[in-house]
Amino acid sequence: MRILRMENSGRxxxxxxxxxxxxxxxxxxxxxxxxxxxxxxxxxSLREAxxxxxxxxxxxxxxxxxxxxxxALLAKIRELYHPRVYAFAPGNGVDYxxxxxxxxxxxxxxxxxxxxxxHSSDSICLYNKTRGILFAGDAPLLVGSPEQTHEAGFxxxxxxxxxxxxxxxxxxxGLPMVVGCNERLRESLQMVTQGRMxx
Numbered sequence: 001m002r003i004l005r006m007e008n009s010g011r012x013x014x015x016x017x018x019x020x021x022x023x024x025x026x027x028x029x030x031x032x033x034x035x036x037x038x039x040x041x042x043x044x045s046l047r048e049a050x051x052x053x054x055x056x057x058x059x060x061x062x063x064x065x066x067x068x069x070x071x072a073l074l075a076k077i078r079e080l081y082h083p084r085v086y087a088f089a090p091g092n093g094v095d096y097x098x099x100x101x102x103x104x105x106x107x108x109x110x111x112x113x114x115x116x117x118x119h120s121s122d123s124i125c126l127y128n129k130t131r132g133i134l135f136a137g138d139a140p141l142l143v144g145s146p147e148q149t150h151e152a153g154f155x156x157x158x159x160x161x162x163x164x165x166x167x168x169x170x171x172x173x174g175l176p177m178v179v180g181c182n183e184r185l186r187e188s189l190q191m192v193t194q195g196r197m198x199x
Contacts, residue, residue, distance in 0.1 A: 001107040001131065003170065006037070006045040014039040015070040015172045018135065022108035025052030031059045032106040033083070034126065034135050035172065038072030043080070056081050062104065063087040063094070064137025064172060065123040088115060089122035098124065111135070114161065118154030125161065132167030134181070141169065141185060146194035158189050 006017040014037035022029025031051050036042065051057040058081040063071050066089055074093045077083065086104065087094045098104065100115035104126070111126040116139040126135040140150070141158070162185050169177040177184065 001109045001128070001133075003107075003133070004049055006033075006042045006049075008037065008039040008045075009041040012039040012041075013069055014042075014072075015067075015138075016170070016174070017042050017045075018170055019046065019049055019051070019058070020107040020109075021049075021051060024108075025050070025055070026108065027052075027055065029055075029108045030105050031055060031057060033058050033061045033077065034106070034170070035064055035070040035137070036061060036073040036077050038069055040073070040076075042073060043076065046081075056083065058083045060084040060086065060106075062098075062106065062126065063091075064125070064135065064139075065089075065120045066091050067120060067138070070137070070172060087122065088113075088124045100124075114157055116154060116157040116161075118150055118157070125157070127161070127164055127166070129164070132165045132181075134161070134164075134166045134169045136169050136171050138172040141171075141188055143188035143191040146191045148191070150192050155189075155192050158185070158192060162186050162189050 002021045004019040015035050017037040018034040020032040060083045085095045088098050098113045102113040103110050109128050111128050114125045116123050116125050119138040166181040
């Protein structure tokens with residue numbers, strides 16, 4: 001599996017957009033965009049990406065949630081590449097609904113869908129067990145204080161994440177975390193648990 005971060009202009013408020021490819025660009029690999037953002041420069045990045053011969057550069061899109069900074073370019077991506085579009089909640093341009101604990105192939109690996117309400121009711125994370133990779137979208141995984149409030153569904157999701165071996169976290173905004181992911185997630189869980197007990 002290869003994960004490419006699509007470039008953006010830096011002038012438009014947008015999410016990170018990740019293209020997940022197979023290691024060898026095989027025909028059976030599923031070229032997948034995780035979120036599409038709203039910066040048109042992403043379209044140029046896609047045209048230049050090494051996505052293989054005889055395949056659509058984008059065969060499917062997985063949206064981590066429905067906020068516009070993550071999905072505003074969806075209509076244009078659909079026009080250019082005709083991908084299948086997956087999301088947790090129905091929306092304009094969504095073809096298939098994901099459910100918690102579903103498994104979806106991205107590149108040459110499989111990812112577990114983990115519903116993580118907290119940022120939005122339709123937020124999901126995508127977890128690959130083989131490499132310990134987590135696409136987090138905007139799920140508030142880095143909790144810094146027990147004074148922050150979180151709904152019960154988010155606490156349960158965070159407990160599930162802490163039960164997994166997470167070695168890389170790709171956030172919806174900002175640089176990936178590639179060191180100390182498990183420890184940081186457990187610290188967040190402790191903060192959320194303390195906050196609920198204090199409340």
